[in-house]
Amino acid sequence: MSVLLIAEHNNKEVKPFTLNAISAASQINDDLHVLVIGKNADLVAKSLSEVPNVKKVIHVDNDIYENYIAENYTPVILKHAENYSHIVCSANTFGKNLMPRIAALLDTSQVSDIIKVISEDTFLRPIYAGNAFATVKSTDKKKCITIRPTSFDPAPTSGGSAEIVKGENTDASQNTKFVKKEEIKSDRPELGTARIVISGGRGMQSGENFKLITAIADKLNAAIGASRAAVDAGYITNDHQVGQTGKVVVPDLYIAVGISGAIQHLAGMKESKVIVAINKDGEAPIFSVADYGLEADLFDALPKFLEELNKLNTIQK
Amino acid sequence: MKILVAVKRVIDYNVQIRVKEDGSGVVTDNVKMSTNPPDDNAVEEAVKIKESGKAKEIVAVTVGEEKAQETVRKALAVGADRGILVKVSGTVEPLAVAKILQKIVEKEKPDLVFMGKQAIDDDCNQTGQMLAAILNWPQATFASKIDVKDNVLEVTREVDEGLETIEVKIPSIVTCDLRLNEPRYASLPNIMKAKKKPLEQIDASELGIDIKPRIEHIKVEEPPKRKAGIKVSSVEELVQKLKNEAKVI
Numbered sequence: 314m315s316v317l318l319i320a321e322h323n324n325k326e327v328k329p330f331t332l333n334a335i336s337a338a339s340q341i342n343d344d345l346h347v348l349v350i351g352k353n354a355d356l357v358a359k360s361l362s363e364v365p366n367v368k369k370v371i372h373v374d375n376d377i378y379e380n381y382i383a384e385n386y387t388p389v390i391l392k393h394a395e396n397y398s399h400i401v402c403s404a405n406t407f408g409k410n411l412m413p414r415i416a417a418l419l420d421t422s423q424v425s426d427i428i429k430v431i432s433e434d435t436f437l438r439p440i441y442a443g444n445a446f447a448t449v450k451s452t453d454k455k456k457c458i459t460i461r462p463t464s465f466d467p468a469p470t471s472g473g474s475a476e477i478v479k480g481e482n483t484d485a486s487q488n489t490k491f492v493k494k495e496e497i498k499s500d501r502p503e504l505g506t507a508r509i510v511i512s513g514g515r516g517m518q519s520g521e522n523f524k525l526i527t528a529i530a531d532k533l534n535a536a537i538g539a540s541r542a543a544v545d546a547g548y549i550t551n552d553h554q555v556g557q558t559g560k561v562v563v564p565d566l567y568i569a570v571g572i573s574g575a576i577q578h579l580a581g582m583k584e585s586k587v588i589v590a591i592n593k594d595g596e597a598p599i600f601s602v603a604d605y606g607l608e609a610d611l612f613d614a615l616p617k618f619l620e621e622l623n624k625l626n627t628i629q630k
Numbered sequence: 631m632k633i634l635v636a637v638k639r640v641i642d643y644n645v646q647i648r649v650k651e652d653g654s655g656v657v658t659d660n661v662k663m664s665t666n667p668p669d670d671n672a673v674e675e676a677v678k679i680k681e682s683g684k685a686k687e688i689v690a691v692t693v694g695e696e697k698a699q700e701t702v703r704k705a706l707a708v709g710a711d712r713g714i715l716v717k718v719s720g721t722v723e724p725l726a727v728a729k730i731l732q733k734i735v736e737k738e739k740p741d742l743v744f745m746g747k748q749a750i751d752d753d754c755n756q757t758g759q760m761l762a763a764i765l766n767w768p769q770a771t772f773a774s775k776i777d778v779k780d781n782v783l784e785v786t787r788e789v790d791e792g793l794e795t796i797e798v799k800i801p802s803i804v805t806c807d808l809r810l811n812e813p814r815y816a817s818l819p820n821i822m823k824a825k826k827k828p829l830e831q832i833d834a835s836e837l838g839i840d841i842k843p844r845i846e847h848i849k850v851e852e853p854p855k856r857k858a859g860i861k862v863s864s865v866e867e868l869v870q871k872l873k874n875e876a877k878v879i
């Protein structure tokens with residue numbers, strides 16, 4: 314049977330992680346259909362129809378779907394679920410909020426946050442903050458799965474021409490109301506998909522000091538991350554948090570500055586290709602995962618780092 | 631108003647877990663156990679709401695083995711009024727926990743159910759949403775701020791893009807983030823008092839629901855280890871290595 318993927322988008326554009334989830338979903342079964350639920354989201358449906366992995370796009374459009382209210386999305390998905398063996402979406406705050414609501418109503422035990430598709434019913438997933446990997450087999454007839462996007466490459470975005478069909482909408486929930494979203498806009502690359510991430514921890518001492526990190530991020534075209542301690546202390550907003558209860562990142566280069574390397578932080582970054590740690594405590598656990606460790610005071614090291622970068626003739630973007 | 635809080639007993643977050651040699655799971659014998667961290671925030675929030683006069687009673691519930699009583703006692707020591715232990719043995723998946731909690735909700739008729747956003751052992755992040763679904767209640771997940779209004783809650787949620795605010799009608803389910811509040815410590819006198827608070831035990835088999843696992847754990851293994859890196863002696867050396875050896879900048 315076919316796989317139904319729930320797209321994440323902002324009514325204009327597909328969110329990048331949807332493309333990673335598409336790759337994973339088509340490894341489960343290549344008859345992949347995508348459900349777009351939104352308000353005036355025609356462009357989203359169109360762009361997904363051009364993804365070669367996608368065989369069909371089902372588009373449900375109504376004003377009530379402007380924001381991701383799980384209570385409004387769920388009945389639509391259930392209405393379309395019948396012919397599918399798997400319902401999938403990405404394991405970010407969108408999918409984490411939504412998928413269990415669907416799974417419970419289908420009486421399915423959800424498999425969360427898979428990092429590998431072993432077969433149609435068997436998957437690999439991290440547990441205990443990534444300190445163990447579990448191979449799990451779902452015995453439910455219909456499977457509900459969320460996909461860790463950073464563990465799969467994004468699907469190509471052009472070359473396909475899947476049909477787009479209109480799906481049925483359902484009524485809006487009377488019990489949940491969207492009030493507002495405080496979205497932090499920036500010109501930097503997105504944390505989840507950036508090639509380089511530079512993160513600051515409690516060692517930064519203040520939000521003001523994060524300008525040392527910003528300057529380097531500008532130079533390297535990097536995204537900015539943070540430990541939970543830095544967010545808790547108010548140095549930076551929550552959307553920057555990397556770790557077990559924040560975001561998972563797998564950049565080519567991750568630079569941890571003034572971060573001790575608690576397992577909950579490592580859970581979000583230790584799959585990065587190259588890890589750099591700058592910390593004045595030579596015993597800090599972050600050094601155990603760092604390819605290059607610099608034992609130094611960050612207030613000396615960061616300005617020097619910028620200076621050295623400025624000396625380079627070329628920098629990869 | 632009455633608030634039900636779901637608390638889970640898990641391996642303490644400071645423990646470096648070890649995978650069993652036979653691949654059947656992780657070592658739990660002689661390992662320090664604690665309340666799942668965000669569940670402490672869920673309890674704290676309930677207690678604060680009660681202190682503000684907006685709630686009358688807090689009931690703490692756990693699904694687990696006999697020893698999970700400790701987790702309920704801890705909630706009682708910081709301000710919950712009564713406890714419930716639903717006894718099970720072995721693994722109970724979030725769907726089964728949600729079905730058990732549904733029975734408890736039907737019996738206790740709370741106005742709100744507070745839970746953690748994620749258990750740090752299975753990292754599932756499912757139970758609250760599932761309970762909301764089967765009760766057909768609204769859900770406010772990943773809460774970092776809760777305002778109790780007349781018959782609604784205004785909840786600020788931590789989402790990937792930043793913060794989102796929604797309003798949910800009571801009764802509703804809230805799953806809590808660690809940033810919601812600062813959980814208090816139990817004082818010694820309160821720990822003593824908690825020993826006298828009622829703690830009801832229910833055997834899950836009495837609830838008449840199927841809680842058998844649907845997911846087979848074929849194997850649990852250690853993740854691949856990173857190979858040890860080097861220490862560089864200067865910023866110059868670091869930049870040179872990143873440029874010429876790792877070729878990432």
Ligand SMILES: Cc1cc2nc3c(=O)[nH]c(=O)nc-3n(C[C@H](O)[C@H](O)[C@H](O)COP(=O)(O)OP(=O)(O)OC[C@H]3O[C@@H](n4cnc5c(N)ncnc54)[C@H](O)[C@@H]3O)c2cc1C
Nearest residue numbers: 514515516540541542556557558559571572573578593611
């Ligand atoms: C359930 C749970 C979930 C969690 N989830 C997450 C998560 O998702 N992400 C996360 O990050 N954490 C998470 N945590 C918190 C985690 O356990 C740590 O408390 C946190 O990661 C510590 O942040 P930190 O490294 O910035 O601070 P600290 O541990 O305080 O480390 C600061 C470091 O900065 C160094 N330093 C200080 N000054 C300087 C200087 N001038 N120059 C150089 N170095 C300096 C110090 O040597 C130290 O190593 C979670 C915790 C729990 C219980």
Ligand SMILES: Nc1ncnc2c1ncn2[C@@H]1O[C@H](COP(=O)(O)O)[C@@H](O)[C@H]1O
Nearest residue numbers: 636637693745746748749754755756757
């Ligand atoms: N066995 C359990 N007993 C009580 N509460 C639980 C149990 N399992 C999960 N929960 C609650 O559900 C939340 C999310 O758990 P999970 O879906 O497993 O990540 C936890 O933070 C608890 O509040």
